[in-house]
């Protein structure tokens with residue numbers, strides 16, 4: 001499930017990262033955290049408050065020190081085959097030829113965000129070096145020298161166009177940090 005998702009265990013737990021029907025919440029057993037007064041605590045599964053691409057770490061500024069994962073034993077050959085299958089799906093459907101921060105927008109509750117963006121005619125839309133991927137409309141890619149400002153402008157353009165044309169609010173999956 002984590003194959004092809006770049007990052008660390010800390011980032012994956014905070015974002016409840018996942019793909020193809022499985023998320024970190026399905027494999028985390030406990031996590032050791034450091035709070036801002038310097039204390040350490042162990043969180044059990046329910047204390048992580050996992051939701052879609054969200055966890056307690058969105059509101060509590062704890063630092064994840066280590067995590068215990070519970071993994072199922074499986075046959076090596078079957079696991080390797082599944083990994084190959086997922087890698088193939090990713091390469092076919094996602095724009096791995098261009099830099100990106102992954103899927104820019106969250107899946108909608110009653111709609112497929114990438115499909116909506118595509119139906120609004122936004123595939124291939126460019127602002128500066130930022131572009132809505134032609135391969136997967138849910139990704140904004142760096143098509144060459146994109147600045148953070150290009151990416152943010154394109155995100156706003158996509159959100160407002162989708163809202164104007166469909167009345168749907170699409171939410172960011174990526175986290176924007178620093179000055180806008």
Ligand SMILES: Cc1cc2nc3c(=O)[nH]c(=O)nc-3n(C[C@H](O)[C@H](O)[C@H](O)COP(=O)(O)OP(=O)(O)OC[C@H]3O[C@@H](n4cnc5c(N)ncnc54)[C@H](O)[C@@H]3O)c2cc1C
Nearest residue numbers: 006007008010011012014015017018019063064100101102
């Ligand atoms: C090509 C590509 C494909 C991707 N595909 C997927 C996908 O299929 N599914 C998916 O869920 N995500 C996907 N992502 C997004 C991303 O890889 C995941 O969200 C990943 O889990 C982020 O991990 P990171 O270590 O890079 O965290 P960062 O992006 O560096 O940080 C994410 C957040 O976690 C916090 N954080 C990081 N470490 C700690 C820590 N130790 N303690 C407390 N907070 C911490 C950061 O402060 C930040 O708020 C993709 C990204 C790319 C570029």
